[in-house]
Amino acid sequence: MIDLQDINFEFGGRYLYKEASWQIKPGERIGLIGKNGTGKSTLLRVLMGEYSISGGNIQKQGGIKIGFLTQDFLDRNLEGSVLEVTMQAFEELLDIEKQMHEITAKMETDYNDKLLERLGDLQHQYEMHDGYTIHNRAAEVLEGLGFKTEQLDKPLQQFSGGWRMRALLAQMLLTKPDLLMLDEPTNHLDLPSIQWLENYLKTYAGSVIVVSHDRYFLNRLCNRIVEISNLKFNIFEGNFDDYIDQKEERMLLQQRQFSNQQQYIKDQEKFINRFRAKASKSVAVQSRVKMLDRLDKIEAPEGDTASVGIRFGMDHAGGKVTLEIEKLHKNFGTLNVFNNAEGQIVRGDKVALIGANGLGKSTLLKIVDGLLPAEGKITLGHNVHMSYFSQQQSESLDNTKTIVDELQYFAPWVKEQDARTILGSFLFTGEDVFKKIKVLSGGEKSRVALAKTVVSRSNFLLLDEPTNHLDMQSVNILAKALIEYEGSILLVSHDRHFINMIADKIWFIENQKIKEYPGGYEEFEEWYNKRVVPPPTVAKQLHKDEKPAQVAGEKNDPAQKQVSKNKLIQMQKDMDKLEQEIELHKQQLKKIEDSYNNPDIASDSKKLNEATGEHKKLSDTIKQLNLNFETLFEQMMLLQEN
Secondary structure (H helix, E strand, C coil): CEEEEEEEEEECCEEEEEEEEEEECCCCEEEEECCCCCCHHHHHHHHHCCCCCCEEEEEECCCCCEEEECHHHHHCCCCCEHHHHHHHHHHHHHHHHHHHHHHHHHHCCCCCHHHHHHHHHHHHHHHHCCHHHHHHHHHHHHHHCCCCHHHCCCEHHHCCHHHHHHHHHHHHHHHCCCEEEEECCCCCCCHHHHHHHHHHHHCCCCEEEEECCCHHHHHHHCCEEEEEECCEEEEEECCHHHHHHHHHHHHHHHHHHHHHHHHHHHHHHHHHHHHCCCHHHHHHHHHHHHHHHHCCCCCCCCCCHHHCCCCCCCCCCCCCEEEEEEEEEEEECCEEEEEEEEEEEECCCEEEEECCCCCCHHHHHHHHHCCCCCEEEEEECCCCCEEEECHHHHHHCCCCCEHHHHHHHHCCCCCHHHHHHHHHHCCCCHHHHHCEHHHCCHHHHHHHHHHHHHCCCCCEEEEECCCCCCCHHHHHHHHHHHHHCCCEEEEECCCHHHHHHHCCEEEEEECCEEEEECCCHHHHHHHHHHCCCCCCCHHHHCCCCCCCCCCCCCCCCHHHHHHHHHHHHHHHHHHHHHHHHHHHHHHHHHHHHHHCCCHHHHCCHHHHHHHHHHHHHHHHHHHHHHHHHHHHHHHHHHHHHC
16 A cells, blocks of 8 residues: 655654665555654654655555544634534535435426436445435444434534534544554544544554553554664564563564674774784774674663662552541532442552543543532541642643742652652653643643652552553653552543553442442452343333332332341452452462472372372362352442442
């Protein structure tokens, strides 16, 4: 489709790509990655023809249609409803539709064979290109990206930038270009919409290039990864996990080659310096000098700056219970967000609050922080010191201060060098730390606010989309710091890899309640996708004005509620008991494993066989206890749903 041959591109007095080559083939799902500043978005503009290369050649297949979605599209004129703007994808079909209406109207007063024939031709064209389905197709994509049916006729300008970007993404998907290029498409999507987009792009007929920091998205979509590094396009087969494995192998090989070449150069230079003054060796010396000049130098492999560490410190640990939510009610007008919701976070819990936009995730964080009023009881534990990060926090920064001064003013106990190290983890390097807050972009201000959260020394963190505006390495740095953090966390994020690294519990909002899954994201996703959707309730089947009679055993029966509550309490006790048994058996298993190092046992085949047999018996018991625990847990979750 597109062949980039030894291209050069310079920007701001430096090369972004130098003698770089890459072939884009039909049907590929390509993840374009690289550190910030390596030219990922710029390369997409080069492919679009917006930027000219300074060397090399780009060959494109004749008639190829390229679609490119970028944040700049928000500056376009977006007049019309959500559906109307999205329908601009069918410009030619809409023109045919318009002509058909005009001819039909004209035939009411001037019916003739010529008009009838023209109408027939237009109808044939319209039908051949599935014109009669375009409205349904547009609505289907929009609803997949999170719009509700009743929103489709509302003016797009009434929606936030994130929702306008979704409509433009829908428009781009419906144009079905041969090569679809998307720059950070998941930035404005919630989890259900990201999952819908993944599935849509997996079966997309054309090729796809996506710039993204979402590791899960790249893993589930891509069959090729292209990394921009050392001014080249480095191509890896497979998804992001495959790229990680292959890159490690390549870096080890490159390091060996680099080290060998450096040793070779050192040996030749040693010879040159030693015999430079001897006339008898002048020919040999000059030969080696020329050889070194012609030598193709092997670059040292780029290091991973993710080794740079940050740490969330705490002044004190706080009480056993960090947060207690009881009988929480919250309405926005007629919209009921929480109804008698409850939840508890204990010391050390790392809880991810996930789900679709509009269910109340950020609202819950604001209620806990005291920014929003609500009915019910929100109780912080003894000695709990809370710190809240949100995108809006950047508005409270002092525009007159430099970045490093803002951080040190907030946390005077942090030394300048430590402050610069922390800021470096959030992409502020070198002299960047001395920029004034007032000249920063919205994303840069958000990163400063996140750095302030790092040095807050709180023992309870509320984090609302902390990975926005960070590259992959910075996300990993932040994740490692949060994993080591000994306090409690309540986190909202759409970055599934980030959630999976950190969270040991998942909260999700359903039917205005806070529900909990006591495990990581991958296990939650598998469990959630297997859930049986309950049939419609009696109330839904009746006319809205009718009230169903109370039936013993239904959800709203107080006696049944008490029975269910008692069952849940007993199940929790049984699960606790199973956990204790599993831990006890694991300790016994470790003792046997340690005994293998005992010379008396290792040299006695009879004793060794007995220990091995006991080890297998204990392993089988632990496996069965784990199965019992999982079965009991699933039963408990089903009972909670009902």
